[in-house]
Amino acid sequence: MTRSQVRILARPPEFFPSLSKEGLGEILKMLKYNPNLKDYSQKLRREMTESERKIWFKIRKRQIKGFLFFRQKPIGNHIVDFYCPKARLIIEIDGGQHYEADNEIADKKRDLELKGLGFQVIRFTNLEISNNIENVLENIYKILPNPPLFKGGNLNS
Known part of the structure; x- marks a missing residue:
């Protein structure tokens, strides 16, 4: 796989389509992070x-399939660029510094840690975003699960 393609580095164990706002709030409360990262x-x-x-x-304001994203979200000892709790998806944007040897190793280690917590991590380069943002958005769209068609349990009611 080339760097110009999206790299799916981890898959979440499941998708939580039935979460209410309260349920989503509970996930965010349970999400542990280093409190020293909050100000940063x-x-x-x-x-x-x-x-x-x-x-x-x-992606803000539920523009892709109705999914809510947060930006610069602390998770564990990391701050991720974008985070979608319902899909357990993390989107990272990589500038040129990410392709230096030490940073590539650190990114791989970080991705493995996040995968161990049950997250899916995808990465895009600044160049991909500058040159073809529509392709980037299409890849995000394809990765996100389809939301339920309706809420409730019975079509006849």
Whole structure:
């Protein structure tokens, strides 16, 4: 697989289609993170890169299949670029520094840790976002599960 293709590095164990807002809130409360990262994650939200901003304005407010995303979310000892709790999906945007040998190793280790927590991690490069954001969005769309067609249990009621 080439770097210009999306790399699916981990698969979540399941999708939670039946979660209410309360259930989603419970998942977010249970999501453990290093409290020392909170201030830095807020700073990162205020100072997004151009590529992060481009993706954020396309995925925020449930624009893809109705899924809610968070940006610069602390998870464990990491801050992930974008996080979708219902699909347990993490989207990472990689600039040039990610292709230095030490950073590639660190990214692989981080992805394995997140996979161990049950997350799916996908990565896109700044170049992919700049040159073909529609393809990036299409890949995200394909990875997200289809939401239920209706809520409730009975078509006849």
